[in-house]
Amino acid sequence: MTVSVILKALNEEARIGGALASVVAALDGIGGEIILADGGSRDGTVGVASAFPVRVVQLDSAVRPSCGIGPQLGFQYSREPFVCLMDGDMLLDPSFLREALAYLQAHPSCAGVTGHVAEMNDTSLEYVRRGRRAAPENRTGSIDRMNGGGLYRRAALLQVGYLSDRNLHGYEEFDLGLRLRAGGWGLHRLDRRFVSHFGHAVDAYALLVRRWKSGYLRGIGEVLRAALGTPRWGRLVRELPELKLWAAVYLWLILMLALPFLAPHPWLGLGLDLALVVGVVGLMAWRQHSLRLGLYAVVAWIFHAAALPLGFLRRRQAPQAWIESRILQDVVAARPPARAGSDA
Numbered sequence: 001m002t003v004s005v006i007l008k009a010l011n012e013e014a015r016i017g018g019a020l021a022s023v024v025a026a027l028d029g030i031g032g033e034i035i036l037a038d039g040g041s042r043d044g045t046v047g048v049a050s051a052f053p054v055r056v057v058q059l060d061s062a063v064r065p066s067c068g069i070g071p072q073l074g075f076q077y078s079r080e081p082f083v084c085l086m087d088g089d090m091l092l093d094p095s096f097l098r099e100a101l102a103y104l105q106a107h108p109s110c111a112g113v114t115g116h117v118a119e120m121n122d123t124s125l126e127y128v129r130r131g132r133r134a135a136p137e138n139r140t141g142s143i144d145r146m147n148g149g150g151l152y153r154r155a156a157l158l159q160v161g162y163l164s165d166r167n168l169h170g171y172e173e174f175d176l177g178l179r180l181r182a183g184g185w186g187l188h189r190l191d192r193r194f195v196s197h198f199g200h201a202v203d204a205y206a207l208l209v210r211r212w213k214s215g216y217l218r219g220i221g222e223v224l225r226a227a228l229g230t231p232r233w234g235r236l237v238r239e240l241p242e243l244k245l246w247a248a249v250y251l252w253l254i255l256m257l258a259l260p261f262l263a264p265h266p267w268l269g270l271g272l273d274l275a276l277v278v279g280v281v282g283l284m285a286w287r288q289h290s291l292r293l294g295l296y297a298v299v300a301w302i303f304h305a306a307a308l309p310l311g312f313l314r315r316r317q318a319p320q321a322w323i324e325s326r327i328l329q330d331v332v333a334a335r336p337p338a339r340a341g342s343d344a
Helices: 014-027 045-049 069-076 096-106 127-129 154-159 172-182 206-216 216-227 233-239 240-262 266-288 291-310
Strands: 004-010 031-039 053-061 082-087 090-092 110-119 148-151 186-197 325-329
Touching: 004 014, 004 233, 014 031, 014 082, 014 090, 014 096, 031 045, 031 069, 045 053, 082 090, 082 096, 082 154, 082 186, 082 325, 090 154, 096 110, 096 186, 110 233, 110 240, 148 154, 172 186, 172 233, 186 240, 206 216, 206 291, 216 233, 216 240, 216 291, 240 266, 240 291, 266 291, 291 325
Parallel strands: 004 031, 004 082, 031 053, 110 186
Antiparallel strands: 053 325, 082 148, 090 186, 110 148
């Protein structure tokens, strides 16, 4: 049961060496191939990767990188019956692949298995929130998506057409999970570590601005557009909890805009607006057990809600179309040593 490990990366010079070393160690005795799907790095990412036994593929300069295009770029060059997806700023747990392969072998209706993503960044509010065991990203057992990556069964991916929708700047894991579950497959998270993730060492609010500029925040609108007119539309609307949240945010913002005009005096309306803001932030701070996290959550809501219609209206390309790219380094897939008496 050999594995294609795909690492998607863009300007990860500082982390890619450690990431690749962790994959080489994890594949020892299993066999397979390592693919670096580079989004057009302008630093030394490719140079560092070239010192490892890895196939390096890179987007053509005319193709803009996105969260959805990176996994699919690696997938179109992969060959093995199992596909492990991770980021270039992650370290793969040395025993995860063995346990995940055993789980998939024992559960033939399961398309993918993952574990916990241990967030090593304790300075950004975004990653502090994700790192909490109660966060949706850490739920174990049957799950609707594999946030952060994991091990997939190639047969399941081929059945649903492709690994990742190249049009998506975010929510590509939910889109894949939706397609797999619509095809009768399951997804599972083991109560164990999958990877250690280092993330962006920047202020959470600066990260929000960066994600706005890169198009990442448009992901939810893009995934809605992708499902429009397909049988999975109803399932998406029912299952994506963020849709109810964004609807509530829109109603909240509309109410705040209307209050100065509906109140007997504009200043009274503005006062009510201020009370609403304080109340919502206070509620979130109580739920998050942190004023900083509560305030950040509300600001993030507004960014996401503003980006949703921009993503929904964005023009799409065929998700299964070949991604224009080039091979910078090719390495023959490594195979595990043959066992005594084996024909392998």
